[in-house]
Amino acid sequence: METVVRRGRPGYDQRQVLEVAVQVFIEQGYDATSVATLATRLGLSKSALYHHFESKEALLEVALEEAIGSLEGVLREPDAKAGTARERLEHVLRGAVLVLVDKLPFVTLLLRVRGNSGVERAAVERRRAFDREVTALVRAAQKEGTVRDDLRASVATRLLFGMVNSIVEWYRPTGPEGAAELADDVLGVALDGLSKRG
Missing domain, CATH: 1.10.10.60 (Homeodomain-like)
Structure with a gap:
């Protein structure tokens, strides 16, 4: 529609x-x-x-498009398609944090929709498609040996985005940490946890 x-x-x-x-x-x-x-x-x-x-x-459709369209845009950026799988994963995670901070209320709304209308169901399905693409990146990084492979890729993706999505609950743009610093922190915690041990 x-x-x-x-x-x-x-x-x-x-x-x-x-x-x-x-x-x-x-x-x-x-x-x-x-x-x-x-x-x-x-x-x-x-x-x-x-x-x-x-x-x-x-109104809801325009708001949800602003959030999910911005997240999908990260997947289309050149750095999401070039380099090692780990580098591409890092780019997508960083981009997701930057989108979340830049579009905080819109992403908050996206994360709260439950699929009660056609507009909501379409947004939820696009979120799932985004998650599937990130899962494929995690799986590719596991195959290349740059992230640990003792976790299922789908579980790792849920854990990563559980952390990223929790930002909407506590982050305040007026606080001491800017978007770039926050993205660095998320990557540090997330990817250290996924690093291949050796």
Whole structure:
């Protein structure tokens, strides 16, 4: 389904509408959030809100696309396709952390959807496809002997992204550590744990 994103009325910023909606979806849950709730939070009438987006589901679709599309973009970057499997895995993990920090509310929302609607199910399936690609990278690194092979690749991927995804629960952009430092820390902990022992 192709989402129609409409131009907003003068004086209202469509990006702001999206960001506020994402925050409300995170706070209250998507299913529990009504269009009236969104309009009230924004100080708009429902009809004014519909000038920005055609429906609540359209808002969700745009928000989820921002998160999952950005993660998928990491897999398409040149460094995700060149070098050893371990180097490619490092690039994807670093990129995932950077996306998470840059798109923190959007990724938080993505991680909370459960597949209750067609839009949510499509996002969940894309997350699974992303995980399968990372699992293939882990498996390739195991075969080349650059990461330990006594763990199943799928389990290693779940553990890696369990750690990465937990960042949404505690990371604050205003804190002392920036995105690059956080990515270094994640790679240090994750890949030291996966290093081939020898």
